[in-house]
Amino acid sequence: MADVSLEQASPSFEGDVPPERVPEQYRLGPAFVPKGRYLDLDFMKRELDLVFPRTWLMACRLEELPSVGNYVEYRIGDRSVLVVRESKESIRAYHNACRHRGTRLATDRGRVGSIICPFHGWRWNLDGSIKLQLDAEEFVPRSEEDLGLQPVRCEQWEGFVFICMDDEAPPLLEYLSPIPDVVSPFGLGNMRIRWFKSTIAHCNWKTVLDGFLEGYHIPGTHPQLNRSTRDNLNPATMKEIDIRAWSPTSVYERHSMYQSLGVKRKQSNRLDKDPARRPGAGGDDPRAGIANAVEYIYEELRALETERSVRAAQILRETELPEGKSAGQVHLEIYRQLAIDEGLDWAEIEPKQWAAAGTAWHIFPNMIVLPNQGSSLVYRARPNGMDPDSSLFEVMCLEQVPVADYDKKIDVVPEFHEDYRQGDLGRILTQDLDNTENITVGMHSPSFDGHRLSTEQEMTIWNHHRVADRYLWD
């Protein structure tokens, strides 16, 4: 570890559990994560008992609950929670269990006038109070509270509805700190779901998230993103890898982020992702470089760029670049003008705000957000049943809508594809998911003991485990 300090390889925060409290087979080492934390059923059971029920979990977006009575069921491990729109202003969450004999009250998503148990027909108002107890006179009298649906904490941030099953947890905004501040310029609350797909990943729920928590894999997994022309998809040479990719991570008390800079820091003074300064990939014409990159991301990721930013890219191709302005800057100016003309509330985002927002944020435990102006990307992963090597992986593309459409109801229909290859997820996400089974098979090898992480580009992964230890062994 010639150039690496111990502090860099094992960052710590006040309130962390002392390492000796963690059983040896699960104890983190400097930039090292033992594989049992991914592969052992006992470890996953502990996560289901001690992490998920005590943290804030993103259950749905507000637009998934457009009308009074709309509900979404959120399942995690053996628990089920119902998130319900009680009124125009209020969203509530309840444990999804009948007070009579425990039956699950509603499944998946839908809309109801009142919540009706499918077994004996007891009913509840949307505020959780009991409405009908059939043959009530035959039952021992019980308080309203005892017969009412049991509430789960439910709070909102930027259009996301979070739930928390622990009364001791801090309020959502405090829990999310520092993310609300750095993400606020991007107006995720003014975005709506454009598409929402889910699939089964053949790996641990953390493995699939880990693949989106570092940019270190970009040269290996997505070599086309580093190529100088969009059509040349040959694997990058090592020389190109060395000069084109660098994605440092930053860790916080609970959450973490990485930021893809596109070029190695030592060879550039470019320290943030300011899109006005992104490198082009268009040969001699910087306009073509920007336009190619925008079009490629729109076609193959179907998020972060929009139909509007692609139109701006097409205009850019024909626009004379003014003295002293980069193609990236001019693209942003055209995009901005189109957005404003088309009724969007388009913020001026300062270079330092772009820098602070980074590329992707891990919201502990199981959500990732890529903040971006106009369109953002969200990932969520959960264990699939009791198999540590299988997970439910969901991708949500959010897109900013015109101010006039803020109250417009949309029909969100999540698509589920058991096989991600059938899900038309685009080249980039498909490449990421292609890795997952290989990682799982390889990790089971007796020759492999755990992840050896880059202290600069992969500490997001280590940080997840450090934070988890606070819940697992406190």
Ligand code: FES
């Ligand atoms: S179990 Fe729900 S009404 Fe009987």
Ligand SMILES: [Fe+2]
């Ligand atoms: Fe990737």
